[in-house]
Amino acid sequence: MPLAVLLVGLTGSGKTTVAQFLAGHGFVRLSVDEEVHRRHGRYGVDYPEHTYFERERPAVEAIRERFVKELRAGVDVVLDHGLWRRTDRDAWRQAAREAGGHPVVVHLPAGRDELLRRLAERNRREDANALTVTPEALDDFFARFDVPAEDEEVIVHTGDHDALLAALAAVGRGQG
Template sequence: MGRLILLCGLPGAGKTTLARRLASEIPAVRLCPDEWLAHLGLDLYDEPARDRLERQLWRHAQDLLRLGQTVILEYGFWARAEREAMRLGARALGATVELRYLAVPLEELHRRLERRNAAGDAGTAPISRDLLDQWATIFEPPTPDELARYDA
């Protein structure tokens, strides 16, 4: 039986750090749209390209789940509806589904992103304080009821 791990949180919450650790420990296949976009030479803010890529990565994840693999998706999963669609899709394949929510206070996210922006690492896009503040207003944190629907 496959296992899907969804990583939920705003930029700077530690999703990639956690995903890399889990991928090594479990082991698991880690799928990160930001890294794929960067390696393909695409703009990380190109929403149509991101949407196409995330749909393709989801198809790939489903194939891996059918094969009994563990897959980690690093999409951020800001919307409840998006998380629910992934949960139901994976369950339909007989996979277990985990949601790992990385709740980090906004001021700490600002500090982390300032450091990340200054480092200028490949595969990361600079994120301004204003943009993060805007995204924080549309982010839908998982509720206790929602978290109870997952296997872990």
């Protein structure tokens, strides 16, 4: 049964770094931000910031279709997308199960000061994963974030990628 790793964390928490690491270990990486960038260009440059969510919706659906296709083919996937809301995580978990996959939530917790430090660096970049985030926007993100609950089969990622890989391997072996 293929694994469906659902990364959960606020902007700047390290989801893309973890997803890229897992891609280097055989997972197919699916990135909503990169799909939006591929379709529409740079956030706030090639299209107005306030139109992001209407542009994101079709990208999420395209990624979901590929997510299901890869899992049905028996391929491990990692979803590089924030999944801030429990309802969104529930929907992706259900999609994974229906496609024959085993969903695993990986939470990347990070405090406000650390996120602000990371975002200050990232805000200077212009790639698909560098959406500019202000401190005020980050506060809004925290207010809208549902911290994963214990019943979500959560692995808390502490920054040790090898430990994460070992934890995922253990989940994979325990699938029955």
